[in-house]
Structure formats: C-alpha cells, structure tokens
Amino acid sequence: MISEAGLARFAREVAKYPADQKQSAVMACLAVVQQELGHVGVESEKLVADYLGMAPIAVHEVTTFYNMYNQRPLGKYKLNVCTNLPCQLRDGTKALRHLEHKLGITMGQTTADGMFTLQQSECLGACADAPVLLVNDRTMCSFMGNEKLDQLVDGLMAAGVAP
Amino acid sequence: MMASQILAQFQATGVETCFHDRHISPQIYAGLDGSNWRLKDYQARGGYAALRKMLAADGAPGLTPDQVIATVKESALRGRGGAGFPTGLKWSFMPRQFPGQKYLVCNSDEGEPGTCKDRDILQFNPHIVIEGMVIAAYAMGISVGYNYIHGEIFKTYDRFEEALEEARAAGLLGDAILGSAFNFQLHAVHGFGAYICGEETALLESLEGKKGQPRFKPPFPASFGMYGKPTTINNTETFAAVPWIIRNGGAAYLACGKPNNGGTKIYSVSGDVEKPGNYEVPMGTPFARLLEIAGGVRSGRQLKAVIPGGSSAPILPAAVMMDCTMDYDSIAKAGSMLGSGAVIVLDDSRCMVKSLQRLSYFYMHESCGQCTPCREGTGWLSRMVDRVENGQGRASDMDLLNSVADNIQGRTICALGDAAAMPVRAMIKHFRHEFEYHVEHKICMVPAYV
Numbered sequence: 340m341i342s343e344a345g346l347a348r349f350a351r352e353v354a355k356y357p358a359d360q361k362q363s364a365v366m367a368c369l370a371v372v373q374q375e376l377g378h379v380g381v382e383s384e385k386l387v388a389d390y391l392g393m394a395p396i397a398v399h400e401v402t403t404f405y406n407m408y409n410q411r412p413l414g415k416y417k418l419n420v421c422t423n424l425p426c427q428l429r430d431g432t433k434a435l436r437h438l439e440h441k442l443g444i445t446m447g448q449t450t451a452d453g454m455f456t457l458q459q460s461e462c463l464g465a466c467a468d469a470p471v472l473l474v475n476d477r478t479m480c481s482f483m484g485n486e487k488l489d490q491l492v493d494g495l496m497a498a499g500v501a502p
Numbered sequence: 503m504m505a506s507q508i509l510a511q512f513q514a515t516g517v518e519t520c521f522h523d524r525h526i527s528p529q530i531y532a533g534l535d536g537s538n539w540r541l542k543d544y545q546a547r548g549g550y551a552a553l554r555k556m557l558a559a560d561g562a563p564g565l566t567p568d569q570v571i572a573t574v575k576e577s578a579l580r581g582r583g584g585a586g587f588p589t590g591l592k593w594s595f596m597p598r599q600f601p602g603q604k605y606l607v608c609n610s611d612e613g614e615p616g617t618c619k620d621r622d623i624l625q626f627n628p629h630i631v632i633e634g635m636v637i638a639a640y641a642m643g644i645s646v647g648y649n650y651i652h653g654e655i656f657k658t659y660d661r662f663e664e665a666l667e668e669a670r671a672a673g674l675l676g677d678a679i680l681g682s683a684f685n686f687q688l689h690a691v692h693g694f695g696a697y698i699c700g701e702e703t704a705l706l707e708s709l710e711g712k713k714g715q716p717r718f719k720p721p722f723p724a725s726f727g728m729y730g731k732p733t734t735i736n737n738t739e740t741f742a743a744v745p746w747i748i749r750n751g752g753a754a755y756l757a758c759g760k761p762n763n764g765g766t767k768i769y770s771v772s773g774d775v776e777k778p779g780n781y782e783v784p785m786g787t788p789f790a791r792l793l794e795i796a797g798g799v800r801s802g803r804q805l806k807a808v809i810p811g812g813s814s815a816p817i818l819p820a821a822v823m824m825d826c827t828m829d830y831d832s833i834a835k836a837g838s839m840l841g842s843g844a845v846i847v848l849d850d851s852r853c854m855v856k857s858l859q860r861l862s863y864f865y866m867h868e869s870c871g872q873c874t875p876c877r878e879g880t881g882w883l884s885r886m887v888d889r890v891e892n893g894q895g896r897a898s899d900m901d902l903l904n905s906v907a908d909n910i911q912g913r914t915i916c917a918l919g920d921a922a923a924m925p926v927r928a929m930i931k932h933f934r935h936e937f938e939y940h941v942e943h944k945i946c947m948v949p950a951y952v
Contacts, residue, residue: 466770473654474509
C-alpha cells in the first residue's frame with residue numbers, strides 16, 4: 340500500500356499536467372511507489388493505472404522500458420556502478436569488481452542477508468566524478484576508489500536496518 | 503551513524519568539476535561556489551536583469567518577442583545538446599498565431615556518455631535556466647513549460663523544484679510575471695533511466711507517460727510536439743546562455759566566440775586527464791588549451807585519441823585533435839562532431855578495441871527496439887567487437903563491422919542508429935591495425951588496460 344504522503348506526491352505530480360493528460364505523471368508515480376515499496380510489482384502497476392485512468396498494460400510498458408524501475412524485490416541498498424567508457428577509463432570497472440569481491444556476489448545478484456544488490460549501470464551523467472555509483476536511485480556517490488567503497492559498504496552494514 | 507549520514511559523505515561537492523577557477527571568461531558558471539545557487543545570490547550576480555529588461559520592469563521600453571528572437575539570431579547561439587542547430591532560427595519556426603496551447607521543453611536528460619555539464623548548471627545555478635526559459639517562452643508566446651531532468655540525478659531534480667518555488671514566490675514565474683501581462687508556468691519532470699529519452703521526440707513520448715520511442719520527423723515538434731501541440735525543445739545549456747545574450751546583446755555574445763559559433767561552451771572533460779571536470783571556455787578555444795587547463799594527459803603519458811563530442815562522436819587521433827579548435831565548424835571539418843561537448847581523452851595505454859567494446863555494448867543496451875536495423879544491428883556490432891576483443895575475431899570482421907554500420911546509419915527513425923555506427927566506423931578507420939593485431943595474435947597490443 341502507498342502511504343498518505345505518497346498519494347499526496349501522486350497528486351502533486353498530476354497537477355503539473357493538463358487535466359486530460361494525467362498519464363504524464365506515470366513515471367513520477369512509479370518512482371514514488373519504488374521509493375516506498377522498494378520495487379514496482381503488478382499490484383502497484385494496477386494501483387497507478389487506476390489512479391491515472393490508464394490501462395495496466397500501459398503502465399507495465401513504462402515499468403519495463405526504463406532501466407531504473409525494479410521489477411522484483413532487491414536488496415535494501417541497490418548499488419548501480421557506472422562502467423561506461425568515461426568511467427571505465429577511470430576505474431569504474433575496477434570499482435564494480437571490487438564490490439563483487441567485497442560483497443561476495445557477481446553483478447546482478449543480491450547478498451544473502453538481503454542488504455545489497457549490485458548492478459552494472461550505463462551512464463549516470465557524472466563522468467568527471469568517476470568512479471561513480473548510484474545508491475537506491477537517489478544518491479550519487481562520487482570518486483569512489485576502493486577505500487571509499489569499503490567505507491561505504493562497512494558504514495551501511497553498521498547502520499543495519501535503520502533507513 | 504544513520505545510513506543517510508554515511509551516504510552524504512560521498513556526494514560530490516562540485517569543487518573538482520565546477521569551482522576550480524580554470525574556466526576562461528565564463529558566463530554560465532561565473533562566480534559559483536556551490537552555496538550560492540539561491541534566488542538572492544543569482545540576483546546579486548545580475549540574474550533576472552535580462553527578464554526585467556525584456557518585460558520593461560526596469561523602466562526601459564522593453565523588448566518585443568521579435569526583438570528577442572532577432573537578438574538570439576544575431577548571437578549565433580547554437581543548440582548545446584548536440585546538433586548545434588541555430589537557436590534563434592529554431593525559435594522562429596514556432597507558429598505565432600496558433601490558437602491552442604504551445605509548449606516549451608528543456609532537455610536536461612543528460613545521458614550521452616562523457617557529458618555532465620547540465621547537472622552542474624542545474625545544481626549550482628538553477629535560476630539561469632529558469633530565466634532563460636521564461637525569456638524563450640515570451641519570445642515564442644508559450645505559457646507552459648517542462649524541464650525534463652535525467653532520472654539518475656535526483657538531488658538535482660529536487661534542487662530545481664526548490665528553485666522553481668523561489669521564482670514563483672518572487673513573481674518571476676507564474677501569472678503576470680513582474681507585473682506584466684505575460685504568464686508562464688514551468689514544471690520539473692524526471693526521467694528514470696533511458697538514454698534514448700535524450701532524443702527530443704522520445705523525450706516528448708516520455709513526457710506523455712509512454713515508452714520513450716522516437717517519432718518520425720517530419721512533422722517536427724514545432725508543428726506536432728507535446729500532446730500534438732507546437733513545441734520547442736532546447737538543451738539546458740542553451741537556455742542558460744540566453745540571459746547573458748539579452749543583457750549584453752547578440753553582437754557581444756558572438757564576439758565571445760568565433761563567426762557562426764557564438765559565446766562560450768562548457769566542455770565535460772573525462773578520461774585520461776589529470777583534472778577531469780567541466781570547463782567553460784569561449785567557442786574556438788584551441789583543443790590544446792582545453793587539455794592544458796584540464797591538467798594535461800594523466801601521469802605524463804602521451805595523448806592517443808580523443809572523442810570530442812560524447813560517445814556518439816567519431817574518435818579522432820591525437821595529431822588531428824591537437825590541430826582543432828573547440829567549435830562546431832572546426833571539429834566537423836576534422837571529421838567528427840562537437841556534439842554535447844563531452845571530451846573523452848584516451849592515452850597511449852588504451853586499447854581501441856576494448857574501448858569500442860564498451861561503447862557498442864552501450865548502444866545495444868539502449869536501443870529502444872523500434873527500428874530493425876538498430877535493434878538487430880547494434881547487437882550484431884556488439885557481439886562482433888566482443889569476439890575481436892576476446893581473440894575470436896576473423897580477418898573479415900573489420901569489413902563486416904563497417905558493412906553492418908553502413909546498413910544501420912541513415913536507416914532508422916532517430917539518430918541512435920547513427921550514434922552506434924559512427925564510433926565503429928571511425929575506430930576502424932583510424933585504428934584498423936589494432937583490430938588486425940587482435941585477430942592475428944589473439945591478444946591485445948596494450949594488455950595493461952583494464
């Protein structure tokens with residue numbers, strides 16, 4: 340279920356568009372869903388479809404087209420490491436390998452304790468900050484050499500369940 | 503510590519990329535320090551003076567929409583998103599007497615690998631984009647606009663929303679702007695991870711709440727854009743250039759650059775340089791000078807090649823690049839394109855096959871799947887470059903790569919097909935011997951490159 344605050348954010352997004360074009364808010368509403376629930380499932384798509392007056396399949400098309408929507412539950416922290424060429428030239432791939440080694444998983448997998456999902460990502464738009472990674476869609480971490488990657492992972496582990 | 507506190511430690515401050523004092527005569531990044539992005543700071547830098555001048559809020563007679571467009575035409579401002587189309591001319595295409603709604607869209611979906619300039623504009627100087635958009639809207643008689651921001655830079659989206667609130671509260675946005683009869687509503691919108699949405703018609707589809715699959719052109723957005731209404735789309739940096747032009751005049755802006763290439767341009771310099779970052783310099787600045795202010799090639803190595811305009815731009819060997827000046831015409835003459843101004847520098851330790859392998863994978867990943875030559879061709883290219891890199895290439899692969907690239911380029915609805923084909927052709931044209939070495943010896947010429 341989406342919280343009252345989440346529904347208020349839906350309304351705020353819908354208000355940006357003409358009254359007969361509520362569908363324009365679909366990406367923002369799905370992002371709100373993902374922030375609250377961690378992923379976008381079929382029930383959530385149905386909820387957003389009803390809210391915006393869309394066919395559920397039209398919402399599903401959006402969820403499946405855009406890279407950042409999680410179509411299944413992931414770890415508590417989704418780490419997206421950019422390995423595109425500008426980052427590759429500045430140790431982006433090394434950062435991904437280091438995290439694989441540290442977390443004991445390969446990219447695309449989630450740690451057994453459900454804390455981390457590690458993914459390779461395409462250009463995050465922070466090429467001069469390489470190596471970069473995006474945590475849970477909203478927080479970009481820059482200049483992530485191995486030492487800082489260790490600090491990040493160890494810090495988040497220590498923070499435990501607190502969001 | 504809380505998780506949010508931990509994450510906060512690793513966020514970029516902009517010191518390295520933007521506040522380094524190595525810009526040359528900056529206009530958009532001038533005077534920024536990371537904390538002075540708010541309305542009062544922007545106004546202290548002369549912000550919104552252009553809007554006041556245009557709307558006669560400063561006691562002067564004001565400017566008509568035609569005068570604004572004429573000034574932008576005179577400035578020789580060209581679109582900063584990649585195509586380099588003359589901005590004033592684009593604005594003049596909008597129907598003047600259209601009876602229905604028209605829309606203005608800012609393309610901040612900055613996803614071209616190598617490009618990170620618009621992020622710093624929006625993060626550290628958001629009001630310059632708002633002011634530029636209000637001026638553009640007035641010039642074209644538009645009352646509603648959207649700024650579509652790259653989904654991966656969410657903090658920047660939040661920042662822009664905050665700046666919009668400030669502008670609305672100060673009467674600089676909304677109804678009866680600065681007491682005039684002009685109304686303009688502007689909203690922030692975010693993407694959620696799709697390179698293709700940087701293509702203007704894909705962006706429009708996305709704004710309408712659909713998959714970002716590009717539309718056929720014509721009709722162009724000026725006649726059939728958002729919701730089928732006349733729409734003008736410009737890049738973030740293009741809008742950010744406008745206030746300076748209105749304040750100082752088109753001739754003054756043109757004089758900052760070189761003929762047909764007015765003003766300053768922000769280059770995102772990445773890869774093998776000592777100081778990667780954004781550098782705002784006058785159009786026509788020699789590449790050698792840009793490389794110098796970015797600290798030169800990393801670790802004292804030699805320059806091997808440069809991708810001068812984002813990952814889609816054909817790569818140029820060092821010797822060609824060192825003779826170029828950084829402007830649309832010089833880079834085009836050298837056989838590449840200025841594109842978004844993303845300068846990806848490769849030193850002499852880099853394998854060109856491995857570099858192309860990553861780019862070709864990217865285009866395969868981001869093809870929207872609509873056109874067969876691109877959907878199938880990008881995968882074919884990627885798999886072939888992969889096998890050459892992995893020592894399984896065949897002597898005929900270079901010609902086959904060129905053939906597949908030829909059959910993608912120019913045969914798709916949008917430019918993503920061209921963007922996938924051009925790097926392949928240029929890499930083979932300039933560095934064919936490296937591909938042949940891979941095929942013959944089944945190993946890389948420069949194996950140290952990870």
